[in-house]
Amino acid sequence: MEKKNIDWGNLGFSYIQTDKRYVSNYKDGAWDEGTLTSDATVQISECAGVLQYAQTVFEGLKAYTTEDGHIVTFRPDLNAARLESSAKRLEIPVFPQDRFIESVEQVVRANAGYVPPFGSGATLYIRPYMFGSNAVIGVKPADEYQYRVFCTPVGPYFKGGAKPITIRVCDYDRAAPHGTGNIKAGLNYAMSLYAIMDAHRAGFDENMYLDAATRKNVEETGGANFLFVTKDGKVVTPKSNSILPSITRRSLVYVAKEYLGLEVEERVIPFEEVKDFAECGLCGTAAVISPVGKIVDHGNEICFPSGMEDMGPITRKLYETLTGIQMGKIEAPKGWIHVIE
Numbered sequence: 001m002e003k004k005n006i007d008w009g010n011l012g013f014s015y016i017q018t019d020k021r022y023v024s025n026y027k028d029g030a031w032d033e034g035t036l037t038s039d040a041t042v043q044i045s046e047c048a049g050v051l052q053y054a055q056t057v058f059e060g061l062k063a064y065t066t067e068d069g070h071i072v073t074f075r076p077d078l079n080a081a082r083l084e085s086s087a088k089r090l091e092i093p094v095f096p097q098d099r100f101i102e103s104v105e106q107v108v109r110a111n112a113g114y115v116p117p118f119g120s121g122a123t124l125y126i127r128p129y130m131f132g133s134n135a136v137i138g139v140k141p142a143d144e145y146q147y148r149v150f151c152t153p154v155g156p157y158f159k160g161g162a163k164p165i166t167i168r169v170c171d172y173d174r175a176a177p178h179g180t181g182n183i184k185a186g187l188n189y190a191m192s193l194y195a196i197m198d199a200h201r202a203g204f205d206e207n208m209y210l211d212a213a214t215r216k217n218v219e220e221t222g223g224a225n226f227l228f229v230t231k232d233g234k235v236v237t238p239k240s241n242s243i244l245p246s247i248t249r250r251s252l253v254y255v256a257k258e259y260l261g262l263e264v265e266e267r268v269i270p271f272e273e274v275k276d277f278a279e280c281g282l283c284g285t286a287a288v289i290s291p292v293g294k295i296v297d298h299g300n301e302i303c304f305p306s307g308m309e310d311m312g313p314i315t316r317k318l319y320e321t322l323t324g325i326q327m328g329k330i331e332a333p334k335g336w337i338h339v340i341e
Contacts, residue, residue: 001112008120011155013286018151020110022103025133026093026145034103036110040150049132049142056186057086058129060285061247063108063151063340065118066328071108071341073126074326076101078247083128086183091141092130100128101338107149108340114153118327121156125286131186157287162319164293164308165205165282167221169271170195174209174222174242181219181242188244192222206282208295210271211240218269224284225249226269228277229314231305234263236277248322249283254333255321262314275302279312289319 006016017040024034049055059079066072080097087094104126108115116122128149132142172195175181180188192207199207208226211217218226218238225246228236235256237249256262274280280292293308294301306312311319324330328337 003115003117004113006114006116006153008116008122008153009155011116011122011153013154013157014152016114016152018111018114018153020107021148021150022107024095024099024103024147026147027143031093031095031099031147034099034147036106042146042148044131044133044146045135047135047137049134049136050186052136053132053139054185054187054190055090055092055136055142056129056131057083057090057092058127058184058186059083060184061104061126061128062285063115063124063126064327065115066337067118068328069118070328070339071112071115072326072328073104073108073338073340075247075251075336076104076338077335078250079128082184082245082247083130086185087130089180089183090185092132092145095130095147103147103149104128105340107151111151112341114151116153122153124151125154126151157290162287162289162291162311164291164304164306164310166203166294166296166308167206167208167292168199168202168204169295169297170199170207170209172207172209173212174219175212177211177213177242179242181240182244184244189222196222204296206290206292211242216270216272218271218274219243221282224282224287224290227252227281227283227289227315227318228269228274229279229312231276231278233314234265235314235318236265236267236269238269239266240268246283248285248288251336252283252289252318252322255318255325258333259321259330260314260317271297278304279306279315280304281311281315281318288323289315291315
């Protein structure tokens with residue numbers, strides 16, 4: 001498919017409507033066969049379960065052009081499995097994992113002209129999501145649901161390089177100890193909006209959430225997992241039942257062990273220990289790793305030795321290795337790269 005006439009090098013990280021999206025409806029206990037459509041609008045009841053009781057879950061992944069010209073996605077099987085876990089937690093009927101991958105393939109193929117060329121720094125962001133669509137006035141799960149997948153070309157998360165950011169320790173809680181913090185539910189993100197805007201108004205780029213039970217241990221930011229590097233080169237990531245299991249973080253942990261030969265620990269990280277780390281980063285689909293240069297705890301600053309000008313050396317090696325795998329420059333572990341065309 002011929003590429004669209006888009007200034008790939010100047011794309012922002014925002015929505016651009018593409019030609020096709022996938023839709024499947026759940027009714028009378030079963031999902032229909034699904035279809036591609038040109039209609040970008042969603043029509044539901046004013047009393048739909050998603051509008052009344054926030055019954056919705058979603059995923060996010062990317063398609064991109066590799067160095068040898070293939071259009072690929074990165075580990076979509078993990079997105080399919082995570083969407084299933086999220087759906088079960090909110091009493092949404094599971095959309096089969098094989099159909100999830102098939103729907104992503106259909107959407108990417110139908111919008112291949114929007115997949116940015118190799119070397120542009122841009123990618124095609126893919127958003128699968130599902131929600132309660134029929135009228136629900138009593139507090140209960142909906143009876144009917146819609147599963148949709150759309151995509152949009154996006155520019156690099158960081159234009160001009162990944163400069164370290166400054167984050168603050170947040171006074172709000174992201175998730176209850178036995179709540180929904182470990183799934184990708186819309187309600188989690190709605191709860192974080194005031195906190196992130198409040199952080200921005202105070203001059204910070206992001207929030208660090210501590211565990212809600214004790215407020216002593218590092219959790220995540222609400223949109224990304226943390227990754228730390230010790231002064232002796234060990235990679236450490238927080239462990240908690242209320243952290244979303246980031247696919248990027250899991251991939252970086254594997255890269256650290258198997259490609260870079262680094263020691264890795266996934267464990268509870270007391271906030272008191274953060275001042276002793278050499279490097280800090282946030283892991284997520286959008287940026288892969290966002291370097292953190294400073295954390296502010298109610299006026300007390302923790303400045304990482306890696307500084308405010310660039311990624312730390314180990315964080316950069318992790319970033320370059322994982323993005324090299326994604327773009328086909330470095331051989332990938334079996335099953336990581338899913339070729340679409």
